[in-house]
Amino acid sequence: MTSLPTLYTADILYTGMGLPIRDGGVVVSGQTVAAAGPRAELRANYPQAQEVRAGRVISPPPVNAHTHLDMSLYEFQSLPYFEWIPQVVIAGRARRGLEGAQTGLEAIQRSGAAAMGDIVWHPEVMEWLLTHSQVPGVAYWEVLDPNPATAAQTFASTRERIEGWRELERPGGLRLGLSPHASHTVSHRLFRMLAEYAGAEGLPMQIHVLEHPSEAELFATGAGPLAESMARMVPGLSVADILGREPAQGLTAVSYLESLGVLQARPTLVHMVNVTSADIRAAAQAGCLVVTCPRSNRHLHCGTFPWAEYAAAGVEVALGTDSVASGETLDVHDEIGAAWTLHPGLDPRQVVRAAVKGGSRVVGGRVPLIRRGEVWNAAYLWPE
Structure with missing residues (x-):
């Protein structure tokens, strides 16, 4: 039986590109990112996903x-x-x-x-x-x-x-x-x-x-x-x-x-x-x-x-x-x-x-990107 994807949501989502997104989220299937973006869009596109409130920030770890x-x-x-x-x-x-x-x-x-x-x-x-x-x-x-x-x-x-x-x-x-x-x-x-x-x-x-x-x-x-x-x-x-x-x-x-x-x-x-x-x-x-x-x-x-x-x-x-x-x-x-x-x-x-x-x-480091096809990392869920 295939498990349902998880929709992690937060006040701020930073994918490593551009400007961080308000009220964003990441859909994770298994250990792979399926999608990232505004929460409302992800909720509409992935109605079957189990939503989990992650906190204030989802982002690659800080430096x-x-x-x-x-x-x-x-x-x-x-x-x-x-x-x-x-x-x-x-x-x-x-x-x-x-x-x-x-x-x-x-x-x-x-x-x-x-x-x-x-x-x-x-x-x-x-x-x-x-x-x-x-x-x-x-x-x-x-x-x-x-x-x-x-x-x-x-x-x-x-x-x-x-x-x-x-x-x-x-x-x-x-x-x-x-x-x-x-x-x-x-x-x-x-x-x-x-x-x-x-x-x-x-x-x-x-x-x-x-x-x-x-x-x-x-x-x-x-x-x-x-x-x-x-x-x-x-x-x-x-x-x-x-x-x-x-x-x-x-x-x-x-x-x-x-x-x-x-x-x-x-x-x-x-x-x-x-x-x-x-x-x-x-x-x-x-x-x-x-x-x-x-x-x-x-x-x-x-x-x-x-x-x-x-x-x-x-x-x-x-x-x-x-x-x-x-x-x-x-x-x-x-x-x-x-x-x-x-x-x-x-x-x-x-x-x-x-x-x-x-x-x-x-x-001089490289920021990992949170986008479709990338490996999901639990460290992207920042502590409150």
Whole structure:
């Protein structure tokens, strides 16, 4: 006796193509997709199908486009960004390492993320991820050196590491990438070297940019709480030393990176909360992708990501959890829920597409399609 097909329905259906559909569904016969589309059409075309309410979303699994797995043994703390860096990240650095990365990777696997973009600080962690991770995506080697006098030395050691690690890349695993840490923690000389190298070698890049309002103040005036925090952490270096120019009204982190030629390498820009309209246009014109981390932005008092402006400019947005120290969990589904809450005026379908299509573009992955003839995957039924 032939079993009846099942019609799974949800508020949002994303097939991996185009714009997600409101009140959509998927007809599944055995383990094969028979049809996907608006619920009303499927109900009419497949009257014999047994309807099952799947929840809010049916879609290929989301991507966690920005993580710090090696910080997974940190405790969550909510502080202004310029206090959080020294009081949490630096003060707790003894907790950062391989055990944290292993704990974090287990959390990523439990979350059902299709892929990830992870920022890696320890060489041991990089080697372990490249050889052991069953979650695909990109492992970005983080580089931090604000001193222009040591730029050449830092670049040479970075290139040597990258060239050695590339031999560890394997099909289905993580690819290697570069992450100049932030617009204000890498010297102008080193930024140019890293961007040129990444562009020539085809290495994907991620950079933390304009996360907190104090970063915008630093570029405009050279003053403010972030500038004061940096003066304590890197004594003897002025903001002008790091940037290779004086701060000025109208100068932003994005326009600064553009002037260095960094945007030509099409890095993924992470956070991008405290931006101007010109910053958004520059990112769009350069073809840069942007990752937002809504919970981290809230917990570090960064402000609200101007999602609608990015959408209007045609910038592809992705979602990331950041570290557990600022985002609480590494479950991208938690991040999606937070995005719906923190952006109530945004079409929720945009969040779903960002988590799937945007994230896949960041890490260079392929989105599986939910269409007639494809194999059905129960992971397409997202948790509530």
